Amino acid sequence: MPLSVQTRREKQKAELRSELLDAAHKLVQEEGYEGLTIRKLAKRVGYAPMSVYSYFADKQDILFALAADAFETLAKRIEDHPADDPIEALQVVMTEYAAFGLGNPNEYRTVFMTEKVKPPEGRTFAEMQEGNPLMKVLINRVEACVAAGKLKGDPHAIATMLWAVGHGTISLLITFPFYPFGDQQAFVKRMCDFTLAALATQDVPPLTETPVNC
Amino acid sequence: MPLSVQTRREKQKAELRSELLDAAHKLVQEEGYEGLTIRKLAKRVGYAPMSVYSYFADKQDILFALAADAFETLAKRIEDHPADDPIEALQVVMTEYAAFGLGNPNEYRTVFMTEKVKPPEGRTFAEMQEGNPLMKVLINRVEACVAAGKLKGDPHAIATMLWAVGHGTISLLITFPFYPFGDQQAFVKRMCDFTLAALATQDVPPLTETPVNC
DNA sequence: ACGCTGTATCGTACATGTACGAAAAAGATT
DNA sequence: AATCTTTTTCGTACATGTACGATACAGCGT
Numbered sequence: 251m252p253l254s255v256q257t258r259r260e261k262q263k264a265e266l267r268s269e270l271l272d273a274a275h276k277l278v279q280e281e282g283y284e285g286l287t288i289r290k291l292a293k294r295v296g297y298a299p300m301s302v303y304s305y306f307a308d309k310q311d312i313l314f315a316l317a318a319d320a321f322e323t324l325a326k327r328i329e330d331h332p333a334d335d336p337i338e339a340l341q342v343v344m345t346e347y348a349a350f351g352l353g354n355p356n357e358y359r360t361v362f363m364t365e366k367v368k369p370p371e372g373r374t375f376a377e378m379q380e381g382n383p384l385m386k387v388l389i390n391r392v393e394a395c396v397a398a399g400k401l402k403g404d405p406h407a408i409a410t411m412l413w414a415v416g417h418g419t420i421s422l423l424i425t426f427p428f429y430p431f432g433d434q435q436a437f438v439k440r441m442c443d444f445t446l447a448a449l450a451t452q453d454v455p456p457l458t459e460t461p462v463n464c
Numbered sequence: 465m466p467l468s469v470q471t472r473r474e475k476q477k478a479e480l481r482s483e484l485l486d487a488a489h490k491l492v493q494e495e496g497y498e499g500l501t502i503r504k505l506a507k508r509v510g511y512a513p514m515s516v517y518s519y520f521a522d523k524q525d526i527l528f529a530l531a532a533d534a535f536e537t538l539a540k541r542i543e544d545h546p547a548d549d550p551i552e553a554l555q556v557v558m559t560e561y562a563a564f565g566l567g568n569p570n571e572y573r574t575v576f577m578t579e580k581v582k583p584p585e586g587r588t589f590a591e592m593q594e595g596n597p598l599m600k601v602l603i604n605r606v607e608a609c610v611a612a613g614k615l616k617g618d619p620h621a622i623a624t625m626l627w628a629v630g631h632g633t634i635s636l637l638i639t640f641p642f643y644p645f646g647d648q649q650a651f652v653k654r655m656c657d658f659t660l661a662a663l664a665t666q667d668v669p670p671l672t673e674t675p676v677n678c
Numbered sequence: 679a680c681g682c683t684g685t686a687t688c689g690t691a692c693a694t695g696t697a698c699g700a701a702a703a704a705g706a707t708t
Numbered sequence: 709a710a711t712c713t714t715t716t717t718c719g720t721a722c723a724t725g726t727a728c729g730a731t732a733c734a735g736c737g738t
Contacts, residue, residue, distance in 0.1 A: 263686095288725065298688040300726080309725065363577045366639060410645065414655060418632020425580060431624065432671035440671075441628060448662030457646035457654075477716095502695065512718040514696080523695065 267305045269295055271319075274312055283356045286312070310364065317357040324350045325383035336394040337401075337450075341442060343388055344416050348438040351420035363421060388412065403454025410457065415445045481519045483509055485533075488526050497570045500526070524578065531571040538564045539597035550608040551615075551664075555656060557602055558630050562652040565634035577635060602626065617668025624671065629659045 273294040277286045288309060292299040306312045328346050333339035351358040361382075379385050389409045395401040401408060419441045423434055431437040487508040491500045502523060506513040520526045542560050547553035565572040575596075593599050603623045609615040615622060633655045637648055645651040 287723080289723085300689080301687050303726075304686060359579075362639060363635070364639075365573075366641075406644075410643075410651075411655065411658065414632040414636055415629055416632070417636055418628040418630070421577070421635060422628055422631055425576060425578075427580075429624075430620075430671065436672045437624075441625065444625065444662060444666070447666075448658060451665075452658070452661070457644065458650045501693080503693085514719080515717050517696075518716060 263305070266295075270302060270305055271312070271315055275316060275319075278316065310360070313360040317360045320350075320354055320357045321361060322383055325387055328384075328387055335400075336391065336398045337446060339391045340388075340395060340412070340446065343384075343391055344412070344442040345438065347384065347416055348420050348423075348442075352423060352434060355424045358420065358424060362417060385409065385413070401449055401454075403449075403452070404456035407454045407457050408449060411449070411454070412445060415441055477519070480509075484516065484519055485526070485529055489530060489533075492530065524574070527574040531574045534564075534568055534571045535575060536597055539601055542598075542601055550605065550612045551660060553605045554602075554609060554626070554660065557598075557605055558626070558656040559652065561598065561630055562634050562656075566637060566648060569638045572634065572638060576631060577638075599623065599627070615663055615668075617663075617666070618670035621668045621671045622663060625663070625668070626659060629655055 270291065274286055274291055277290060277294065281290075286309075288302055289299045291312075292302050302312075306315070324346065328343055331339075331342045331346065333342050379389070389405055392401065392405045392409045392412070396403070396405055396408070419438055422429070423431060423437065484505065488500055488505055491504060491508065500523075502516050503513045505526075506516050516526075520529070538560065542557055545553075545556045545560065547556050593603070603619055606615065606619045606623045606626070610617070610619055610622070633652055636643070637645060637651070
């Protein structure tokens with residue numbers, strides 16, 4: 251089947267977009283997060299600065315795309331990680347997640363700590379899962395724990411609570427590196443163990459279905 | 465004792481600083497967080513834009529100062545809140561904290577979710593407590609719980625863990641209002657109850673004293 | 679081949695934070 | 709009072725994100 255004209259054009263557009271992303275990635279590698287400016291990026295690919303806006307809504311959009319790549323890699327790494335016990339598998343998620351956040355604070359920030367304007371056009375929850383492959387892994391492994399009888403309750407609720415604890419832990423460590431948490435790894439492990447131990451003793455009801463406010 | 469010249473000058477400087485803060489506060493009230501620009505602020509108080517930098521290191525510094533005021537008010541509100549049971553007193557902290565964060569996302573953001581550059585010159589932990597009156601209240605109430613035998617372990621460690629959970633919960637609600645948490649209040653309450661219940665059953669050891677890694 | 683239409687590209691312009699150093703003001707010293 | 713020193717104020721300039729609208733250009737029908 252020959253590509254329709256429209257398809258070809260879209261492909262071309264996608265190519266240029268990823269060329270821009272490549273250049274952006276390199277720029278960040280070479281000059282750090284602050285080093286990425288629209289003008290430099292445009293010059294790098296031989297375009298006028300404003301042309302970048304044909305491919306990305308704004309600078310945040312670029313940063314998001316870069317960070318999303320990084321998170322996808324993380325998700326793959328987690329999936330590839332061996333884990334016999336379902337609870338251990340969950341611990342791997344938390345640990346790797348934390349290591350990633352601490353090792354890539356800029357990416358973590360742009361995805362989880364910056365102002366969001368995107369009102370999701372379609373189904374919010376599904377989007378959330380599509381958008382973040384991590385959430386998928388997390389829920390899968392929670393479900394495995396529930397199936398194995400190690401945890402009890404609604405997987406979505408459990409996953410969300412784990413996310414809240416994990417995110418709180420990591421974002422505090424990122425934002426206040428000088429606060430006396432003691433050893434970062436140890437603090438992460440403590441929070442993880444604490445939460446899993448607590449979850450092991452409780453049956454977690456589903457989240458209330460009150461419509462999203464805001 | 466008459467004021468020394470130096471003191472008088474410092475006072476004058478402090479006055480102008482707070483005049484600037486007042487103007488900034490009004491600007492934010494009138495035009496929103498985005499409405500606060502250095503140029504507008506300077507014009508408001510009849511100064512040249514660059515003069516603002518004699519009183520604040522940068523724009524963030526202004527936002528911080530504004531947010532710090534708001535947090536102080538919150539701390540006072542919490543302290544004034546009646547609470548018979550020490551655990552209930554702790555719940556009040558969490559609840560009010562959450563309500564504040566959800567009601568003042570901008571202030572919450574600037575204090576807890578923005579890049580920090582300040583390397584604390586003196587003792588880090590003490591600064592942390594001075595800087596944030598909330599942490600003081602939190603630790604006090606945790607200590608009360610420990611004293612009453614409702615909780616067991618190191619107060620600083622317990623407070624830090626509560627902070628991590630509370631912060632994770634609130635910052636997720638702020639950043640992802642469209643994620644299906646269900647009812648926000650209910651989610652906050654759930655996380656709070658979950659954590660306190662878990663803490664009630666564990667003896668919390670002090671945090672490791674490994675030097676801060678940054 | 680020739681115009682038509684929509685899209686990709688980009689030139690210009692503006693608001694913003696803030697670096698740098700000059701100018702002015704205040705204070706100290708003689 | 710006069711001069712020197714220090715601090716405060718601010719004029720200018722630059723890098724940046726991006727709004728707006730013009731231009732060039734590709735694909736289409738005739």
